[in-house]
Amino acid sequence: MNKETMKPEERQALVELLYQLADDxxxxxFRGSEWLGxxxxxxxxxxxxxxNQDMMGHASMYFRLLEELGEGDSDSIAHLRKPEQFRNxxxxxxxxxxxxxxxxxxxxxxxxxxxxxxYAVAKQIRLESLRICSYEPLREAAKKxxxxxxYHLMHWELWFKQLVTSTDEAKKRMTDAIQxxxxxxxxxxxxxxxxxxxxxxxxxxxxxLLKKRWxxxxxxxxxxxxxxxxxxxxxxxxxxxxxEHTSDLEGALSTLSEVYRANPAAGW
Amino acid sequence: xQAGVQFDQLTEEEKHQHFMDRINRGEKIExxxxxxxxxxxxxxxxxxxxxxxxxxxxxPEKEWVPKAPSLHRKLAIMAKVQxxxxxxxxxxxxxxxxxxxxxxxxxxxMQDLFAKRLKFHNVFHMEAPTWGDxxxxxWLVDGAAIxxxxxxxxxxxxPYARALKRxxxxxxxxxxxxESIILALAEGTPEQRKLLQDALNRWWPSLxxxxxxxxxxxxxxxxxxxxxxxxxRTKTNEELRxxxxxxxxxxxxxxxxxxxxxxxxxxxxxxxxxxxxxxxNEFKQIVSGNGPRSANRLxxxxxxxxxxxxxxxxxxxxxxx
Ligand SMILES: [Fe+2]
Ligand SMILES: [Fe+2]
Numbered sequence: 001m002n003k004e005t006m007k008p009e010e011r012q013a014l015v016e017l018l019y020q021l022a023d024d025x026x027x028x029x030f031r032g033s034e035w036l037g038x039x040x041x042x043x044x045x046x047x048x049x050x051x052n053q054d055m056m057g058h059a060s061m062y063f064r065l066l067e068e069l070g071e072g073d074s075d076s077i078a079h080l081r082k083p084e085q086f087r088n089x090x091x092x093x094x095x096x097x098x099x100x101x102x103x104x105x106x107x108x109x110x111x112x113x114x115x116x117x118x119y120a121v122a123k124q125i126r127l128e129s130l131r132i133c134s135y136e137p138l139r140e141a142a143k144k145x146x147x148x149x150x151y152h153l154m155h156w157e158l159w160f161k162q163l164v165t166s167t168d169e170a171k172k173r174m175t176d177a178i179q180x181x182x183x184x185x186x187x188x189x190x191x192x193x194x195x196x197x198x199x200x201x202x203x204x205x206x207x208x209l210l211k212k213r214w215x216x217x218x219x220x221x222x223x224x225x226x227x228x229x230x231x232x233x234x235x236x237x238x239x240x241x242x243x244e245h246t247s248d249l250e251g252a253l254s255t256l257s258e259v260y261r262a263n264p265a266a267g268w
Numbered sequence: 269x270q271a272g273v274q275f276d277q278l279t280e281e282e283k284h285q286h287f288m289d290r291i292n293r294g295e296k297i298e299x300x301x302x303x304x305x306x307x308x309x310x311x312x313x314x315x316x317x318x319x320x321x322x323x324x325x326x327x328p329e330k331e332w333v334p335k336a337p338s339l340h341r342k343l344a345i346m347a348k349v350q351x352x353x354x355x356x357x358x359x360x361x362x363x364x365x366x367x368x369x370x371x372x373x374x375x376x377x378m379q380d381l382f383a384k385r386l387k388f389h390n391v392f393h394m395e396a397p398t399w400g401d402x403x404x405x406x407w408l409v410d411g412a413a414i415x416x417x418x419x420x421x422x423x424x425x426x427p428y429a430r431a432l433k434r435x436x437x438x439x440x441x442x443x444x445x446x447e448s449i450i451l452a453l454a455e456g457t458p459e460q461r462k463l464l465q466d467a468l469n470r471w472w473p474s475l476x477x478x479x480x481x482x483x484x485x486x487x488x489x490x491x492x493x494x495x496x497x498x499x500x501r502t503k504t505n506e507e508l509r510x511x512x513x514x515x516x517x518x519x520x521x522x523x524x525x526x527x528x529x530x531x532x533x534x535x536x537x538x539x540x541x542x543x544x545x546x547x548x549n550e551f552k553q554i555v556s557g558n559g560p561r562s563a564n565r566l567x568x569x570x571x572x573x574x575x576x577x578x579x580x581x582x583x584x585x586x587x588x589x
Contacts, residue, residue, distance in 0.1 A: 036326065040576035
């Protein structure tokens with residue numbers, strides 16, 4: 001399938017999927033960038049910021065694909081959309097903890113590790129499935145992204161396993177974070193209202209199949225580290241793929257677009 | 269082996285002479301080599317301060333990382349700040365090796381920072397209230413850092429010289445990233461130009477201070493002189509400042525910006541830049557941790573250190589197994 005020959009419903013499905021992929025990476029990378037200088041040690045600060053930078057790069061590859069499909073300039077797509085136009089999962093927009101990245105940030109490392117690890121597993125599965133994508137530019141982008149993603153996954157998996165099997169306090173904080181993330185992680189595992197069209201256009205495999213792969217992987221990991229597997233994650237606060245979001249997203253967007261919005265027509 | 273045995277039998281004075289002969293011949297000193305305590309302490313002071321400055325230096329720019337005004341700028345500033353943290357990591361490892369024989373480690377460096385015993389560069393105590401400041405820091409602060417670090421590329425201490433080689437290579441990209449932000453603003457709207465001029469006005473006195481006072485008179489210490497004797501550095505503070513003027517004053521003028529010092533000019537006769545000196549008492553106040561943003565930036569570091577104590581404990585427990 002290509003830009004010229006695709007049917008309107010195929011284009012619609014492709015655009016929806018691209019927004020999901022782009023916004024998930026974009027928003028989580030933004031949350032990660034707020035951690036800068038605050039990670040548990042300097043070595044981790046370097047590694048974490050490298051991962052966030054990669055994720056921002058991935059988001060911008062997807063934004064460029066959207067630009068090619070006529071969705072507008074990639075900077076304005078990233079900076080000027082309203083919250084209800086964003087398609088990221090709600091759990092990815094959640095603040096890192098009390099405080100702001102500028103004043104009194106009491107950020108929670110357990111939450112950062114759990115959210116990033118669960119996301120890295122889901123992202124890996126999604127990217128592997130995109131290898132059969134019928135839209136070549138997306139298939140090619142996924143191939144490139146997968147090369148970096150492999151290291152992200154290893155990084156977070158190591159953190160997850162180390163902390164969850166260490167001191168009682170670490171274990172307690174990690175299980176609390178798992179419970180918190182579980183309430184909304186279902187939002188990452190859905191393809192949203194256009195899911196049937198997305199699958200029909202052979203853009204990615206079936207939602208149920210992708211979700212099952214994620215569940216199987218997590219169940220094995222939980223077993224390995226001696227945790228009870230809590231079953232399917234939920235989507236308590238709404239479906240980001242439908243444009244449902246929390247005020248955390250509004251906060252994120254007003255920060256990340258503050259300078260650009262001052263004059264979108266100017267060169268920055 | 270024979271030589272080693274003989275070296276152990278030398279008096280302290282002879283060892284010292286042997287050491288000075290080595291550095292005067294241009295040999296590099298390595299971490300495990302014998303060195304005078306005084307040399308070790310000078311290195312620790314310099315390298316720990318440099319390392320922690322890289323890390324604290326990430327904080328003013330951190331303020332602008334999430335806000336950078338395009339995807340391209342977001343990626344560039346993320347990469348830049350990551351480099352700075354990497355520099356900090358590299359340098360702290362060099363400092364840690366020097367501190368090990370004294371029974372000190374990273375923990376001591378952090379505690380010294382929190383207690384304001386370990387100082388960091390004056391520029392990183394200052395406010396960065398606009399995107400113009402993010403550009404100004406990368407262009408002129410990194411530009412100034414390149415000048416002061418390049419002179420130590422041939423430092424008598426091998427591990428420091430090697431770390432600086434890598435750091436300086438990356439600093440060049442930082443200054444280019446800064447220059448690109450500055451050019452975009454300079455060629456932009458009247459508001460953008462004002463943003464830039466205001467940022468220059470704010471940063472100018474800090475940039476003069478960056479290189480340190482002209483002589484020991486102003487601060488009453490002579491670390492710079494000692495570092496020259498030990499061939500850790502090769503130029504005085506004032507020589508570096510003059511180099512900075514020579515490189516950047518014409519560029520600043522070429523952009524149509526005004527330097528907030530009506531007296532600055534190049535005196536052909538003396539072959540020197542004449543400029544308005546700054547208040548060195550204020551400098552002392554700032555580097556002692558009483559600058560406009562010192563408390564906030566130290567709080568960020570301290571808070572993350574405290575909030576993550578459980579993580580360090582958990583990692584230590586895993587290591588012990
Ligand atoms: Fe640096
Ligand atoms: Fe730099």
